[in-house]
Amino acid sequence: MKARHRRFGLIALGVASAALACAFVLNAFRANVMFFVSPSQIAAHEETQTRRFRLGGLVERGSLVRDADGRTVRFIVTDERASIPVTYEGALPDLFREGSGVVAHGTLGADGRFHADEVLAKHDEKYTPPQVERALRDVRASANTDAGTRR
Structure with missing residues (x-):
């Protein structure tokens, strides 16, 4: 036993x-x-309750501003429907450019600004992260649908 x-x-x-x-x-x-979130989802107050997430879209042309300290960078990420201001302190990837795809990791502040602690840029002209491509395609499709209903 x-x-x-x-x-x-x-x-x-x-x-x-x-x-x-x-x-x-x-x-x-x-x-x-970390969840992927587009600027439209943030504007609609979706998916922003998580502590950290990935913000993806395109760097808006003319929005890149470097602070006097040389390390802090401010830019706007857009998905062509909504835009979110981003603050990042550190070295940007060599391929980071206005008008190109970007994925930033970080948190959304109470001021509505995304505070990134990591920024990733697409590595060539043919590649866009799948989530960014899908979000942009959805925005374009809904924009075309909206334009078709106005006629």
């Missing part, structure tokens, strides 16, 4: 240990997940 209890105890301990390890792994994944 004692051998059976000991075996049951070891099995229960193993299952509990595996469950605890799974809980730690899932918690780490949840803490590191």
Whole structure:
């Protein structure tokens, strides 16, 4: 009888240990997940409740301003429907340009400005991150639908 209890105890301990390890792994994944959000979603107050997220779109032409300190950069990200001002402190990627695709990681401040701690630029003229491309395609499709209903 004692051998059976000991075996049951070891099995229960193993299952509990595996469950605890799974809980730690899932918690780490949840803490590191960042959702992609377009400027239109932020303007519509969607998906901005998360602590950190990815803002994607195009860098609006004429919006890039460098502060006197040389490290702080301000620009506007747009999806052609809405625009969100972004502040970033650090070195920008070499391919960062006005009018090109960008994905910024960070948080939305109470002032409505996105405070980025990382900025990624597309690596060539043919590539746009899939989420950015999808958001831009959706905006263009709805703009075409809106234009068609006005005629």
